[in-house]
Amino acid sequence: MELISGLPEDIARDCLIRVSYEQFKTVSSVCKRWMKEVQLPEFHRLRKSSGHGQKVIVMAQARVEPDWSFGLMKCMIHPAYRLTVYESDTCNWRELPLAPTMSSGLPMFCQLAGVGMDLVVMGGWDPETWRVSNSVFIYNLVSATWRRGVDMPGGPRTFFGCVSDPDGMVYVAGGHNDEKVALRSAMVYDVAKDEWAMLPDMAMGRDECKAIFHAGKFHVIGGYYTEKQGRFERSTEAFDVATWQWGRVEEDFLDDGTCPRTCVDGDDEAVYMCKGDDLVAKEGSTWQSIAKLPAELCNIAYVATCHGKLLVIGSPGFSQPNIAYNLELKTNTWTRLETPIKFSGHVQSGCYLEI
Amino acid sequence: MSNQSESPNPTSSSNKITLKTSDNEVFEVEEAVAMKFCTVKQYFDDENNNNVTSGTSTTLIPLPNVESHPLAILITYCKKHLEIKANNADNKKEMEIDMEHYEREFLKNVMPQELTELILAANYLNFKEALDFFCRAVASAIQNKSVEYVRKFFGLESDFKPGEEEKLREEFAWSFEGVDED
Structure with a gap:
């Protein structure tokens, strides 16, 4: 036929x-x-090689409930999280359907990773019972269907770092267990085979760390160990997949002991992050400001790299609608993106996919 | 090689080239237009190389795989394409807007069966911009449409068993919201 x-x-x-x-x-x-x-x-x-792949950022974003009684848009105290998609070519936003079991929304603080046509949703808290979940849900963007993956091994884990590599693997490291002990352990998930494997432990426990895949290695940035609750480390360590080993700890990777969650890998050689009023880049050994953040972006919710651009989402102040900006990395110029109020909720995590 | 023809020099663009279709219609087109058809350009270049001494070319180029109906449409499209390009030589954005506008209008007058004919002709002539445009047109026939509409448009019949079809509908139930009316 x-x-x-x-x-x-x-x-x-x-x-x-x-x-x-x-x-x-x-x-x-x-x-x-x-x-x-x-x-x-x-x-x-063929779709990708001929330039017809669509570059999108998928996010765990709070549902915005219009509160008309005050004539204002306000988020609820416990907002439900859903999956939203920002399409970088068309600047359109849309919502993805959740799994049938997610009637109360995505697990709170779940992490997302993109592998091929699959979106992997990992961990988080059950939005009804607040219990830590080690579940893995996978949404296939071609068949538009959900499936369950094998649970993350090693007991409850939240606030871990997580990122995918170009070969279909998802790396997970750090976070804390149900006794608030920062974890040194790390593991890798093969999405196609639906198999988890443990990596060697990191040099230290890293709660609330950030994971990026940079220069061919799995980097785990910052975070803090158990005794230092909330006082962030400046160090990073990187796992070399080829030698199956962690490199030595790079002590002064970050300039300040701040939360590393805005760190992202550029498509280039650099690592980017938001620092104070600046967007800074590290290419080589020092961080340098490459652009002032737009004045509206006081509270940064989320940063992602998307094909030579940085998507930065933030708000002017607490409980105010988030606004998205694009930074063109070639010219360092900002573009304010049309952000429909429906897509102005807080962003907890996200990932890049080319579909 | 198609780049050369995008900025034809004024003297050569007034030259005419004669194309003869499979149904024996003869079209006289400007060289700049004919050169967008890579197949024609190739033929033309080969002829010129073989007849360096013969001076002005009066070649008639046969197109045994193209009928007059799609060729006429492709020539119109090509002329407009070149015109929009020339009018917006220094503004790519404006050019894209004009082109998009023209293409939208263009499609209103094209029937689904014609689209296939046009794709085959554009493919044979190796007219890249048109081929891309018509392929996009086919893809957009699916945008926000119901499955039934798509089947009808492409003349396809469902070969799912009744149970399978129902299951698909269930799985994709949410996706049948917000489709355009057929």
Whole structure:
């Protein structure tokens, strides 16, 4: 059966790779041949290599409840979190469906990682019982369906660092257990095989650390060990996948002992983060300011790298709507993005995906 | 090689090239237009190389795989494409806006069956911008449409078993919200 009647297969495929990702489930529902087509790895390789992959940031974002009695938009005290998508090419925002079991929203403080066409949702607190969950949920953006992954091993763990690499692996490190003990342990999840493996321990426990994949290594930045509750370390350590070893601890990686959660890996050689009024970059040994943060961005909620741009989301003050900005890294110029009020909720975590 | 034809020099652009379709229609088109069709350009270049001594070319280029109907549409599209490009030579953004506007209007007059014809012709002529545009047009026929609409548009029938189809509907229930009317 022809993919599209009257067209040679390669041209028909050239048509279908241009379909927007949120239409994949429509394509899949048309007939078996089309369903098979959008599931082929070759289809997605071609889509990306021909520049038709869509670059998106998926976020765990608070649902905004309009509180009309005060004539203001206010977040609830315990907002429900849902998955939102910012599409960098079109500047559109949309919402992804949650798993049927997530009727009260995403687990609070869950972490997200993107691998191929899969979005991995890990850990967090059950929004109803506040119990720490080690669950792994995977949303496939092609089939638009949820599945469960094998639970994260090693008991309850929250506020860990987590990031994916280009080879379909998700790395997890640090955080704390249910006795608020900072964890040195780290592990890796193979999404395709649905298997976890432990890594050697880090040099120190790192609660509330940030994980980035940078220069081919899994870096765990900052955090604090149990005795130092909330007083952040400046050090970092990196895991070399090839040698299966942690490198030596780099003591003065951060300038200040601050929360490292705005640290991101650029697509270039640099690491970026927000520091005071500045957006700073470290390329080599020193941090340098590359741009002043827009005045509206007082409280930074989330930073992500997206194809040569930084997406920075923040608000002018507590419980005020978040606004998104783009920083073009070539020219260091800011663009204020249209942020619909529906998508102005607090962002807890997120990840980049090319679909 | 197609880049050269994007900025044709004024003297050569007034030259005409004659194209003959499979249904024996003859089209006389400006060289700048014909050079956007890489297949034609290749033929033309080869001919010129073989006939360096013959002076002005009066070649008639046969297109055995293209009918007159899609060719006429492609020529119109190509002329407009070049015109918009020339009008906005120094403003890429404006060019894109104009082009988008033109393409939207263009599609209003194209029937689904015609789209296939146009894709095949653009593919044979190796007219890259048009091929990309028509492929995008096919993809956009799916945007925000119901599954039934897409099946009808592409002349496809469901080969799912009744149970499978129902299951899909259930899984994707949320995705059938917010689709355009057929």
